[in-house]
Amino acid sequence: MIAAADGETAFAVQAALAARCAIAPADRTTREPGEPGVRLRFFLDLHQEAVL
Template sequence: MDPINEAHVSEPGLIVVDVAAANDDTVLSFQQLLADRWATATATSTTRDAGEPGVRLRCYLDLRQPLDS
């Protein structure tokens, strides 16, 4: 994954989440759980590292903006 951009964590409550999972469905489901609770900049696709198992995904959360249930 690319280094974290300082702007994405410039204030308290901003979070960068890097997730690794066995497959796309798992990592995208986890991202959706986060997006259902907080303002989230979601990723639309996963990445694969050559020679490594599984997939990776990065998304950005703003804990200052909880979503209503």
């Protein structure tokens, strides 16, 4: 899970991680009422070797 100021930033981080390793991407962010920012939950394959 990542936390970001806005959805655009959260999806940019997800895209950067997806370019380097296998992830199951998310298609929407969540927001807690009364809390700043958004959260994006996705799953990273920790068994795959990272591509640098």
